[in-house]
Every structure is written in C-alpha cells, then in structure tokens.
Amino acid sequence: MSPHDPVRFVAKNMRMDLALIASMIAPGSRVLDIGCGDGTLIDHLFQTKGCDARGIEIDMGEVTQAVAYGLPVMHGDADDDLTHYPDAAFDYVVLSRTLQAVERPRAVLHQMLRIGSRAVVSFPNFGHWLVRWQLFSTGRMPMTPTWNRPWHETPNIHPCTIRDFFALCDEEGYVVESWLAADDAGQRTPWRRFPRLANLFGEQGLFVLRRAG
C-alpha cells in the first residue's frame, strides 16, 4: 500500500446502524446501498463478507470520495434511479436513514423489493417519547438529537413512526422478516418483541422485508 492509498474504514468506526445492517447481510451476496454516502457500508461488505456491493448517492462530494476510494458508486437518487435496475438484480437493497427524505417512500420501497429479494430499511422513529413529549408540551416541532433541523430546513419530508411503517408493510403486503428498534448509537434496545414499546423508546427502526409468497 503506498502512502497515497486512503485509509479504509473498518467496522469499529462504522456508524453503528451500518454495523447492525451489515450483520443482517449474508456473505457473498449482491447488495445495493441507496444513499451510501462515502461508501462505508459497501466497503465493509466487500472487505469482510466478499459481497458484490454497489452504491447510489445523491451528494456529489460523497460520490467523488467513494469513487476515489475505489468503490462502485454512482450519482443518483432513490426516487429516480431505481427504475433503471432490472428485476431481482440484488439479494439485498439497503436504504439507511433515507426513507424519510425521499419524495415517494412507498414507490421507493416498491422498487427496492422489485430489484432486490430483500429490502433492509432503517429510519428515525418519529414516535419516540421525546418527540411526542416536545410536541405535546411546547406545541412546536420537536428538536432532538435525531430530529435536529428546523421544520423549514429539514430534508426529512416524510417522517414516520415504527407503527406507521408496520402499517405500510401490511398494506403493501410485505413480509417483515425481522425488525428491531435501536437507540441513536445503534445499540439494540430491549423492546423488539413489543412494537408499541419500541415505538415509544426506539430512536430508529430497522427492518428486513421481502415480498409475500
């Protein structure tokens, strides 16, 4: 390795929810990471699990960074680019903390499960007790470590709760293969058997979905 080679990310400083996602992906699988940022997850999946992992990212600076690391990342976004992939091209399609920011979350989920056998989705939970409490007590939009941008500036145009997401999966006929609620650092929280408790105490939800049948 020459001194010019970039230092590659390793799991220990990966954002914790990415580590959780990585733990749900089988070795050697084909993965598309939507909103992959600088490619931390796809690099990790390639290095440690031999996955054929690719990424889409909307921020050009991040794309440049990822490609300069040697990662297969293309500029694009979830709303417009997924339609260009063939059916069942991937084993997993990952959407980490991005669902709440896309224009058409329902259509994006549909595309994810068309091009991939499984969809791995994480999103910040708007049902968390602190969010509820702030809205209830102050009557103003909540400002928490997770929801930390004022309403007029936030890219998170489609906030939802863990129960909302269960309801959408139900409506669309998606099977929730596994799910968990985690705190903001990505630590698992102990309420995963109880959606209502998870919806109150989980700062983010993480779901693995597949099509029914």
Added chain:
Amino acid sequence: MQTRRLRAMRRDTIQEEAMDQTAPLTDLAHSHVVFNDGLLLECGIRLDTHTVAYRTYGTLNAARTNAVLVCHALTGDQYVAETHPITGKGGWWDAVVGPGRPIDTERFFVICANVLGGCMGSTGPRSPKPGGSGEPWGTDFPPITIRDMVQAQKQLMDFLGIGRLFAVVGGSMGGMQVLQWAATYPDMVFAAMPIATAAYHSAQNIAFHEVGRQAIFADPDWRNGRYWETGDIPARGLAVARMCAHITYLSEQALTRKFGRRLQNAPKDSSEAINLFGEMFEVESYLRHQGSTFVQRFDANSYLTITRAMDYFDLAADCDGNLADAFRGTKTRFLLASFTSDWLFPTSESRTIARALNRAGANVSFVEFPSDKGHDAFLLDEPDFHRALAGFLRGCALHAGLRDA
C-alpha cells in the same frame, strides 16, 4: 517602453500564426505497425493493407495483465504523454498519464494508437491510395466508423500479444471508442472509463461538425479534396472549422473568465477583415491562434473523415435502439465521468449510459465533476476527477487481483 516592446512581440507572434500560412503537414516518421491481413470496414470496403501508428509507455508485466488502452479524441493523437513531434508541446494527457499520475506508467503499460482515418501515421486520407497512382486517398478514403477504429486497435492488441486489457479509457470521441470496445469485446475489457462522452452523437453536435466541414469545403484551396496537387492546404477553412469547434469545447463561464470583453490592438499588416476595426477582442485573437496552430498539425480530409465517424456513432442503433442490450451480461466495471459546464457532451448523456448499464446489470460508477471549463475539462487540471480516476483504477486492480498496481 516595456509595454510597447511586449505589444510588438505579440504582434510578431500573431503574424507568425496568421491563418493564411500554407505549409503542408510535415511528414514524420511515427512508430507503427503495418497489417497486411486486411480490415473489413463497416461500410463494406476492405482495406487490404493498413498502418496503425502508436506509442506505448511503461512496461507490460510478465502475465500481460496491466495493459491500459487510451483512446484519443477527434483532434488528438497517440502522443498522449510525451512531447508532441510537431507542436513541441507536452502530451495531451500529461496530467493523467505518466509516472505517479492517475494512470501510472510505473504500474501500467499504456498504449495509445492514432485512430484509423487520422493523420499522425495511421492509415487515413493522406495515405497512398492503392492502385499504384501514387496519389493519396483524399476524399476517396472510405467512410470510417468508431467501430472501424476499434477494430484497428484490436489488431494492434493482437499484434502486441495483449489478450485482455486491464482498462480502456478515453474522453469525448475517445469515450465513444471505450463504449464500442466494451460492447464489441466485453471479455477483453476489465474496466472501462468513458469520459465526457455519449452513446450517440447528438443533432446539435452533428450541426457544429457540419459548419466546420462547410468551412473546409468553402476554402478554394481545398480543391474538392485534391489539395495535394498544388501543395497548398485549405488552411483558412480548416482553421475556421477548428475555431467553431473550439467554442464548443469551452463554456460561457470559461470564456468570460479568460477573456471577458477585453480588447487588444489588431495586427496592422494582416489581411484579416477584422482589422477594419483597428482593434480586436482578446477572445477573437485566442480563437485565431487556435485555428492557425491547428492547421500545422492536422489534415483537412482527416478532419472530414473523423468528424463523420463521430456523427455516425449510435451504439444503441445496433441493438434496435436499446442501449442496455449493447452491454447485456457484461462483467466490465465502468466509470462514467462528466463535467457540469460541458454542453457538448452534457451530464445527461453520461447518465443515459449509466442507466443503460444499470439495466444491463453492470457494475457502474458515475460521477459528475463541478468545473467551469466546459468539455475541455477532461484534458485539464481537475484534481477531483484525477483522484476519482486513480481510485477507480486502484479498486479495479484489487478486484482483478493485479499485483503491484
């Protein structure tokens, strides 16, 4: 005093570069290989014998796995990373190809060939026409396509004993060749880097080419393409073609930044009509300089042949209009790159290719780089672009199991 001397010097320079100079293109010896096994062109005509002039840099490893083919653009040539024998200037891609550069000649064996139809040693309209008349082909030279250029390069690879290219890279028309390589010989191309290019030549681009060609036709010295008979060259027509094309390589921002509306004195003793005004805009002077230097190194009939080859290019047309079919099942790893201010090969055209590759299930990276330098940005100092090229190649080397690369 000093200012006056500088002005006088500038006037001399402009005079030297006046467009009516008519020295014919120097005949130089270029390193080359002659193929006598024939080349069947897409138009159906067979070239019984043809020459491919090429340059190489770096060393081919023992396993022959580190070859990188660079494809040049319309007015480029094989002198990619060394002093040009005619202009005396550095290689056209010195910033990208060389020791320690993104395409590192200490790691890779880099090959660049003058395209078929060119005028720097490969067979083209200046080459002798078969039949023993001793005359050049001129406008009788068969119409060439991008695929024909790639066929000639493939013969060169066979000659060099390279069964698989680690990478094929090129910008603009070079990018068209990269796409054609990846479509025609997918198993020979491990990584492909089509830069600032398109899968077909747009109507607007064909229109600009046509203006250039008409400028050449309108030059009385062109003599229906038989200008060798007088020893003159259609310098004015070719220079105007170059000036017109050069505008398309830049951007409004770049022209404003470099020249704005600044004026300078016009050369008094030139026959240019512009001197009626006594002064000229700097941008005019710049374009005239571009035109006049170009005619010293490029052949007018070659310009006609190659612009036509670009115009014909439409990769999807071979697949009933579905570009994805050109790449179906490909294992090649792609990097598409475009530049924000490039209006000749805008980002939308690279995105079209990227999406077609997605439909074909290919491994694609795609980056648009911010730059105000227009289409020319791919040739210039663009650090982000160069970092991405280097990183992409490093990633590919990892996947190819290429040691020392």
